[in-house]
Amino acid sequence: MLLFNLGFLDIDFLDVLDVLLVAFLLYQVYFLIRGSIASRVFLGYLLVYGFYLIVRALKMELLSTILGQFMEIGVLALVIIFQPEIRRFLFFVGRSTNLQQYPILHRIFSQKSERQTTWELQPVIDATKKLAASRTGALMVIKKEDSLKRYIESGDSLDAHLSKALLLAIFQKNGPLHDGAVIISDGKIKAARCMLPVSENPEISPILGFRHRAAIGLSEHSDAAIVVVSEERGEVTLVTEGGIHRHLPVHDLQEKLVEYLSER
Numbered sequence: 539m540l541l542f543n544l545g546f547l548d549i550d551f552l553d554v555l556d557v558l559l560v561a562f563l564l565y566q567v568y569f570l571i572r573g574s575i576a577s578r579v580f581l582g583y584l585l586v587y588g589f590y591l592i593v594r595a596l597k598m599e600l601l602s603t604i605l606g607q608f609m610e611i612g613v614l615a616l617v618i619i620f621q622p623e624i625r626r627f628l629f630f631v632g633r634s635t636n637l638q639q640y641p642i643l644h645r646i647f648s649q650k651s652e653r654q655t656t657w658e659l660q661p662v663i664d665a666t667k668k669l670a671a672s673r674t675g676a677l678m679v680i681k682k683e684d685s686l687k688r689y690i691e692s693g694d695s696l697d698a699h700l701s702k703a704l705l706l707a708i709f710q711k712n713g714p715l716h717d718g719a720v721i722i723s724d725g726k727i728k729a730a731r732c733m734l735p736v737s738e739n740p741e742i743s744p745i746l747g748f749r750h751r752a753a754i755g756l757s758e759h760s761d762a763a764i765v766v767v768s769e770e771r772g773e774v775t776l777v778t779e780g781g782i783h784r785h786l787p788v789h790d791l792q793e794k795l796v797e798y799l800s801e802r
């Protein structure tokens with residue numbers, strides 16, 4: 539269906555839709571990679587691509603063949619370079635899809651895990667209170683739906699019953715297990731000394747160091763709830779995919795944790 543004619547250009551409905559979709563996709567890509575080194579690589583690739591289109595339109599055979607080959611390899615190179623961003627994008631798309639609407643998919647993809655109850659979370663709340671009061675740094679990950687297998691495997695396996703005493707012992711300043719994160723799932727401390735992915739988001743306050751960046755990094759890759767106790771300031775922070783809640787009084791932490799972990 540022809541919409542309008544611009545001199546030598548016939549523009550129909552599908553062309554307009556095509557341009558709008560490309561613009562939307564480019565904006566999403568920009569949104570995902572802005573501020574990172576990847577954004578400069580992407581800009582460089584776009585410039586070379588623009589140059590290639592001009593060279594091809596001018597029918598400069600040799601140059602367009604060379605650039606054409608480069609573009610083909612470039613797509614593969616882009617997939618490798620942007621692997622974390624692509625993963626984040628697909629994760630975001632997958633997460634935005636409410637599986638509850640599709641019972642069969644929900645049954646296939648949702649892991650069966652016991653819901654954390656207030657009672658199960660009590661040791662985390664009590665330990666957080668004590669850790670914050672004594673300004674002992676801590677990083678505690680509480681599993682929701684997404685598997686945290688690779689992060690659990692990065693640490694020392696414990697599979698121990700969750701208790702306040704054990705959490706306090708783990709995060710003791712000179713203890714062998716205090717570095718890294720503890721991962722809690724189904725009322726158990728699965729592992730300690732776990733390594734989390736560090737967020738590269740340039741908008742994170744410079745006041746927050748690696749403990750907080752690791753918590754934010756994990757929230758970009760999973761739906762886990764992460765509790766951080768700052769060693770420097772003794773403040774409590776809860777990080778979830780929904781955002782960062784800083785300066786949390788302990789009773790607010792409990793409320794927010796229960797609310798977040800029980801919502802689907």
Ligand SMILES: Nc1ncnc2c1ncn2[C@@H]1O[C@H](COP(=O)(O)OP(=O)(O)OP(=O)(O)O)[C@@H](O)[C@H]1O
Pocket residue numbers: 675676677716717718719732733734735736745746747748749750751752767768769770771
């Ligand atoms: N990628 C990571 N995964 C898990 N734990 C990490 C990671 N990076 C840092 N940590 C933990 O954070 C500690 C360093 O915290 P750092 O002082 O840089 O962070 P911070 O956010 O400023 O916290 P604080 O306010 O407690 O000082 C490390 O000793 C380690 O236990």
